[in-house]
Amino acid sequence: MASRLRADMADNQPLILDGGLATELEAQGIHLQGDPLWSARLLQTNPQAIREAHYSFLRSGADVITTATYQASIPGFITHMDVSSECARELLMSGVHLAKESVKRFVSESRATEQKCPLVAGSVGPYGAFLHNGSEYTGEYAEKMRIEELKEWHRPQIGCLAAAGADLIAFETIPSIKEAEALVELLREFPNTKAWLSLSCKDGRCISDGSPFTDAVKIANRSLQLVAVGVNCCSPALVEQLLDSAGSLLSPDMSWVVYPNSGEEWDTEQGWMTPGKASASILELSHTWLKQGAFLIGGCCRIGPAHIKELRQHLKGSCTSAASAERLD
Numbered sequence: 001m002a003s004r005l006r007a008d009m010a011d012n013q014p015l016i017l018d019g020g021l022a023t024e025l026e027a028q029g030i031h032l033q034g035d036p037l038w039s040a041r042l043l044q045t046n047p048q049a050i051r052e053a054h055y056s057f058l059r060s061g062a063d064v065i066t067t068a069t070y071q072a073s074i075p076g077f078i079t080h081m082d083v084s085s086e087c088a089r090e091l092l093m094s095g096v097h098l099a100k101e102s103v104k105r106f107v108s109e110s111r112a113t114e115q116k117c118p119l120v121a122g123s124v125g126p127y128g129a130f131l132h133n134g135s136e137y138t139g140e141y142a143e144k145m146r147i148e149e150l151k152e153w154h155r156p157q158i159g160c161l162a163a164a165g166a167d168l169i170a171f172e173t174i175p176s177i178k179e180a181e182a183l184v185e186l187l188r189e190f191p192n193t194k195a196w197l198s199l200s201c202k203d204g205r206c207i208s209d210g211s212p213f214t215d216a217v218k219i220a221n222r223s224l225q226l227v228a229v230g231v232n233c234c235s236p237a238l239v240e241q242l243l244d245s246a247g248s249l250l251s252p253d254m255s256w257v258v259y260p261n262s263g264e265e266w267d268t269e270q271g272w273m274t275p276g277k278a279s280a281s282i283l284e285l286s287h288t289w290l291k292q293g294a295f296l297i298g299g300c301c302r303i304g305p306a307h308i309k310e311l312r313q314h315l316k317g318s319c320t321s322a323a324s325a326e327r328l329d
């Protein structure tokens, strides 16, 4: 994994991430909204749909695909699917296996040599995603939790994803500074595992719980195993300012990871809403992020394979920034 990343950095190329897995599953006609397990339920009920969604992103040019385990946990599977804890562990691990099967199919069917063997990132969402009460977007739950409790919560999931052979772990949409700290500490228990840490953000300066993004970057800098720190599932319009706020703090060994949503806003009654003023798109802004040192760029909710295809065409083959090149030295 680390060598693959280094090879791409040597080529001066960003890695293109996938888009929203649930977005692509919904495009296949699958109903996920309101399910406490979200796309993770399909690990048991419709694994083929997950394989197909991964495959669509691979065909669109994703260098990294992310598993359907964002909202997956052993207690969640036991509670909502009435399975044994052993079966729950196997389901979690199957998230990695399905993604790897899609990569294998893609590599064997693809004649293109340009795209090297894609990587599989094991998705780990925040504790609030399990609670399924909206706190996923505020991180409020963490106020009453100790770091040790958060570590205890996340430990089995990371263990399963690492054991199943994920190339790296994607800690994503993390709203809370305390949870970020817990994850960085916990990662040390898996010394051979690399990861990225991606926060959810409320504005151009702060993560969702109100802590400055700079604090999250400082915490990330404590880890030798993180390959990137950044933001996901926020509006693309916030990214430049967020990265700028912490630009001087980014460790030379790390890249930014950036995968915003489409910029539409989620309304609990009406679904995804386009904001009043048109927001700038990932495509338009991606070169700026690259210049700021973002080496991992993709999309989150409402970003499908067609967007990822455009993003790859837009970024690959173009010269990356001096910032990215300097990081090689």
Ligand SMILES: [Zn+2]
Pocket: 020, 232, 233, 261, 300, 301
């Ligand atoms: Zn999202």
